[in-house]
Amino acid sequence: MFGQLSHELEVNVPASEAWEIYGTLGISKHLVEDGSAFEKIEVLEGDGVSGTILKKTFMPGSHGFTVHKEKFTKLDNEKCMKELKVIEEGYPDLGFTLFRVHFEIIEKDNDSCIIKSTIEYDVKEEAVANTSYANNDLVAKIAEVAKNYLIKNKATENAA
Template structure:
């Protein structure tokens, strides 16, 4: 069973500034303390192949999972990460991918704002289809909120 969830928000900073946050490991520093207790870099420098261990606060579902950056496209400002161990994979998912996209705002001729889009794609085995309810846009909303606050303060 395949599904997607997506959230998009405008932020009043240039796309290049938003990408400097989302396209690097910098975003990890800002989401610790909300749903995450820790983000540890296991391997890599933020480019494709980088592996992170995300440790969640108690009571938020999974204790941890490892994710791997499968795509970091600086030209098109797209980053994708897939869970490669723990978390969703332990409850019947065969795919759990998060995609961050930063786009120029087509309604802003001055380039002073951009659109941030976060998407979750998942696939769960039919016998575990009920576990698809674990997928929620709450983490996306939390990341967007924290990132937007940081970007606006540092603007």
């Protein structure tokens, strides 16, 4: 069974500032510091470009599993777009044959942008009951952490 979900969050910072966090490994640091979704994020291979592999350890009880590995499959700095695919543990262990997340920073105007996250998944017929694990909760949390950091950083710069 194939499915697709989408989430959007508007942020009152230029798209270039939001992409600085999403287009690098910088978002990982903020997600761990936030402490609401991830306990640990390890870079197993790469430096944030296409082909980078991360191992994410979720906070206890925050997901239906504790760990998954993901690979950056696309990174386009011109289009402010990054795509990743879960390659081991987590979703595949629950019967998902595909779990891909596409992040895009869309410029709204000079001072605001939209963080758009799209999830595509395919789950084996015998694991259809696990489709509830494919939801927007995590991408919404990631966008919210990024927004909070960007707004806080902007306020700090304006105060200086």
